[in-house]
Amino acid sequence: MLAVQVARESQAVWALVRRNFHLIRRYLGWEVVFLFYNVVNTLTIGLIGLAMPAGTARNREVVYLAIGALLWNFLSILFQEVSNSVQWERWEGTIEYSFMAPIHRLTYLGGVCLWAVLYGLVRTVVVLLGVAFFFHISVGGADLVGAAMVLLASSVPFIGLGLMAAVLPLLSTERGAQATQVIQGVLLLISGVYYPVAVLPHWIGWASVLSPATYTLEYVRQAVLSGAGVVSLIPVSLGLLLSGVVLIPIGLIIFTVAERYAMHRGTLKRNG
Amino acid sequence: MGAMPAIPLDRVALEASGLKKSFREREAGERHWRQVDAVAGIDLVVPRREILGILGPNGSGKSTLIRMMATLLIPDAGYVRVFGLDATRDRMAVRRLINRVSVEASFFKKLTATENLAYATGLYGVSNRESQQEAARILERLGLPAQKLRVPLEQLSRGQQQKVAIARALLTSPNLMLLDEPTTGLDPKSRREVQEFILEVRATHDATIIISTHDMEEADRICDRVAIIDRGRFVALDTPKGLKSTYGQGGDSLEAVFFNLIGSTLEQDTIDA
Numbered sequence: 152m153l154a155v156q157v158a159r160e161s162q163a164v165w166a167l168v169r170r171n172f173h174l175i176r177r178y179l180g181w182e183v184v185f186l187f188y189n190v191v192n193t194l195t196i197g198l199i200g201l202a203m204p205a206g207t208a209r210n211r212e213v214v215y216l217a218i219g220a221l222l223w224n225f226l227s228i229l230f231q232e233v234s235n236s237v238q239w240e241r242w243e244g245t246i247e248y249s250f251m252a253p254i255h256r257l258t259y260l261g262g263v264c265l266w267a268v269l270y271g272l273v274r275t276v277v278v279l280l281g282v283a284f285f286f287h288i289s290v291g292g293a294d295l296v297g298a299a300m301v302l303l304a305s306s307v308p309f310i311g312l313g314l315m316a317a318v319l320p321l322l323s324t325e326r327g328a329q330a331t332q333v334i335q336g337v338l339l340l341i342s343g344v345y346y347p348v349a350v351l352p353h354w355i356g357w358a359s360v361l362s363p364a365t366y367t368l369e370y371v372r373q374a375v376l377s378g379a380g381v382v383s384l385i386p387v388s389l390g391l392l393l394s395g396v397v398l399i400p401i402g403l404i405i406f407t408v409a410e411r412y413a414m415h416r417g418t419l420k421r422n423g
Numbered sequence: 424m425g426a427m428p429a430i431p432l433d434r435v436a437l438e439a440s441g442l443k444k445s446f447r448e449r450e451a452g453e454r455h456w457r458q459v460d461a462v463a464g465i466d467l468v469v470p471r472r473e474i475l476g477i478l479g480p481n482g483s484g485k486s487t488l489i490r491m492m493a494t495l496l497i498p499d500a501g502y503v504r505v506f507g508l509d510a511t512r513d514r515m516a517v518r519r520l521i522n523r524v525s526v527e528a529s530f531f532k533k534l535t536a537t538e539n540l541a542y543a544t545g546l547y548g549v550s551n552r553e554s555q556q557e558a559a560r561i562l563e564r565l566g567l568p569a570q571k572l573r574v575p576l577e578q579l580s581r582g583q584q585q586k587v588a589i590a591r592a593l594l595t596s597p598n599l600m601l602l603d604e605p606t607t608g609l610d611p612k613s614r615r616e617v618q619e620f621i622l623e624v625r626a627t628h629d630a631t632i633i634i635s636t637h638d639m640e641e642a643d644r645i646c647d648r649v650a651i652i653d654r655g656r657f658v659a660l661d662t663p664k665g666l667k668s669t670y671g672q673g674g675d676s677l678e679a680v681f682f683n684l685i686g687s688t689l690e691q692d693t694i695d696a
């Protein structure tokens with residue numbers, strides 16, 4: 152019985168990933184355009200570093216900025232894919248069908264998150280290749296394994312944040328999308344994507360400790376720029392994982408409550 | 424209101440009691456919310472393998488009633504039980520037994536029928552190969568050419584989309600099918616095909632079917648019993664024949680019954696909607 156249920160739920164996860172893949176194929180033009188923009192955007196940010204006088208400081212600055220651009224790219228894709236998936240289903244009117252399926256909400260959201268991670272990684276790797284090709288900067292002393300470890304660990308809390316953001320379109324189609332943008336903007340500001348958080352004015356700077364991205368950026372930079380080893384990165388990776396272990400259930404609970412509210416108020420339906 | 428037949432419990436597909444649902448509504452620029460009683464107290468027992476029609480004007484509460492049966496809306500009062508399971512408390516178990524077709528087809532419009540069906544049935548844990556074969560069979564039966572399965576759904580006519588929607592619901596082998604105006608907006612030929620198919624499904628799938636419509640001829644043709652709904656309440660529930668003899672004033676169409684029971688409110692609501 153349990154085995155049947157598990158098989159069913161994994162089929163559902165797979166169905167979600169496959170659906171998103173089909174959608175991408177159908178909107179391939181947009182995909183190419185976004186990717187192009189991502190690559191160019193990352194390059195231009197790296198070029199800001201090249202404006203400095205030649206030397207190790209310059210290389211360091213370019214890599215510092217490129218890491219910010221790449222990570223922000225990955226994390227914002229993660230965040231956006233999760234919240235967009237609900238948005239999109241509401242828009243097409245399929246949400247009543249998807250939510251009527253006999254699977255746990257965790258399974259549905261798990262499928263959405265799995266897709267977001269896979270898709271975010273692929274897109275980020277493409278941008279990374281573009282950057283590496285353009286700048287020819289060697290990152291010889293970097294500890295890439297450590298950097299990857301921190302990055303993966305930080306996907307977990309970001310999925311939690313994504314789940315919370317996915318609640319918003321559940322409550323209101325348009326307002327939800329607007330709120331998602333605002334949250335993303337705030338994260339961009341406080342996480343030190345292109346500058347150390349120390350330069351932030353005090354009234355907002357304190358908030359940087361709340362964003363998981365702050366830690367991701369700081370420690371990935373330590374790994375790549377200063378070669379901080381895997382062992383020294385274990386505490387922060389565990390911290391990120393732990394924050395995810397807290398954030399994901401909170402996100403899930405909020406989502407479930409919001410869904411119940413929608414089932415009371417009749418806000419799931421689009422029309423008819 | 425027609426008397427409720429005494430049905431042994433194991434033969435009951437759906438039971439609703441004291442069902443109510445209101446919404447809050449506010450016009451643009453208006454300050455206060457108004458309460459709309461979409462379903463205002465409905466009791467119903469549907470025996471297994473019945474085709475029950477819900478006939479009513481626009482805005483009479485048909486879709487709201489069906490959404491509560493489909494676990495998509497939580498009733499304000501009363502309950503729905505599907506094969507003895509409570510639609511709110513045992514939501515998951517009920518969901519395994521039902522599926523629904525809504526007025527608007529609701530698909531990912533850029534995806535093909537095949538891709539949409541793969542997604543929908545995948546969520547139910549139906550294997551893709553199995554469902555694709557069955558889908559092809561159902562859609563052929565409904566008169567949808569096979570190559571239409573491979574073009575984006577937005578290129579299909581409304582009738583063709585609705586046929587895909589019916590296939591989507593049927594692919595999960597529901598014991599209770601909830602059809603919310605499945606033939607609205609279809610041309611007469613497609614409407615006929617869908618009606619025939621509904622009859623066939625009941626005959627071959629051991630399915631119970633609840634279908635809302637505002638087409639009286641349709642209700643007369645395919646339904647075992649018809650409930651007439653107006654402003655969230657059933658004003659009559661009987662076999663088409665029974666309705667005609669009680670309210671038809673000697674006429675032989677449900678239309679006379681309908682206008683007798685609902686009268687002028689029909690025209691007004693239809694214009695509003």
Ligand SMILES: Nc1ncnc2c1ncn2[C@@H]1O[C@H](COP(=O)(O)OP(=O)(O)O)[C@@H](O)[C@H]1O
Nearest residue numbers: 417418423446459461481482483484485486487
């Ligand atoms: N989700 C909702 N939010 C607000 N009002 C709703 C909602 N669903 C239905 N209504 C209102 O409830 C009444 C009944 O609607 P509905 O059940 O869709 O009728 P029908 O399907 O018979 O046309 C209408 O006045 C409609 O505007």
Ligand SMILES: [Mg+2]
Nearest residue numbers: 423485486526
């Ligand atoms: Mg309706």
